Amino acid sequence: DIVMTQSPDSLAVSLGERATINCKSSQSVLYRSNNKNYLAWYQQKPGQPPKVLIYWASTRESGVPDRFSGSGSGTDFTLTISSLQAEDVAVYYCQQYYSTPITFGQGTRLEIK
Amino acid sequence: QVQLQESGPGLVKPSETLSLTCTVSGGSVSSGSYYWSWIRQPPGKGLEWIGYIDYRGSTNYNPSLKSRVTISVDTSKNQFSLKLSSVTAADTAVYYCARVHLGGDYLGAFDIWGQGTMVTVSS
Numbered sequence: 001d002i003v004m005t006q007s008p009d010s011l012a013v014s015l016g017e018r019a020t021i022n023c024k025s026s027q028s029v030l031y032r033s034n035n036k037n038y039l040a041w042y043q044q045k046p047g048q049p050p051k052v053l054i055y056w057a058s059t060r061e062s063g064v065p066d067r068f069s070g071s072g073s074g075t076d077f078t079l080t081i082s083s084l085q086a087e088d089v090a091v092y093y094c095q096q097y098y099s100t101p102i103t104f105g106q107g108t109r110l111e112i113k
Numbered sequence: 114q115v116q117l118q119e120s121g122p123g124l125v126k127p128s129e130t131l132s133l134t135c136t137v138s139g140g141s142v143s144s145g146s147y148y149w150s151w152i153r154q155p156p157g158k159g160l161e162w163i164g165y166i167d168y169r170g171s172t173n174y175n176p177s178l179k180s181r182v183t184i185s186v187d188t189s190k191n192q193f194s195l196k197l198s199s200v201t202a203a204d205t206a207v208y209y210c211a212r213v214h215l216g217g218d219y220l221g222a223f224d225i226w227g228q229g230t231m232v233t234v235s236s
Contacts, residue, residue, distance in 0.1 A: 036219075040223070093159065100173050104159055
């Protein structure tokens with residue numbers, strides 16, 4: 001199984017500041033044949049299902065604000081929120097779909113400082 | 114737009130079988146562009162993938178649950194279902210159904226989720 005490890009477990013950022021969440025996979029999730037990283041990021045607010053923000057490591061889902069961006073390749077990935085808004089308070093998960101079993105990171109709780 | 118809705122009992126006794134159904138509206142489970150998946154989340158914890166199925170009935174299960182899991186699809190009702198046998202308190206969780214958006218022949222992200230249904234295992 002590919003183990004996904006996120007850091008930090010929790011994060012407090014001031015409104016308008018940048019928030020950065022890291023995700024490391026235990027093996028590469030880059031498919032050489034199509035040069036795609038099989039990595040997604042989700043946002044989960046209390047009482048709601050997860051919502052996909054980013055897929056293929058850096059492609060923003062339709063309707064997701066452009067303050068959210070994803071980067072990285074191979075085994076190391078980053079979700080960045082360029083200017084934190086109050087509505088961004090949530091738990092964020094990375095997920096690999098390179099191979100089954102599909103696995104998620106443990107989650108990062110983002111709060112307002 | 115496509116919506117998914119889970120349904121089923123909220124309370125299951127230990128050693129019995131948990132059964133849930135996901136109804137798809139605004140789209141078709143018969144589309145070859147998607148897989149249909151179950152994911153669960155114990156209270157206060159992270160996400161665990163259970164398995165997925167395609168419209169032909171081909172399945173892929175998490176090995177950690179494989180011996181107890183059956184996922185099936187009913188294209189006539191536009192539904193897919195989860196059965197988890199021999200449940201214990203450790204199976205208490207919110208169960209989500211979700212759509213996997215395939216990228217050609219490859220897996221994709223979970224792009225649409227149901228609201229989730231809480232299932233408690235208790236006598």
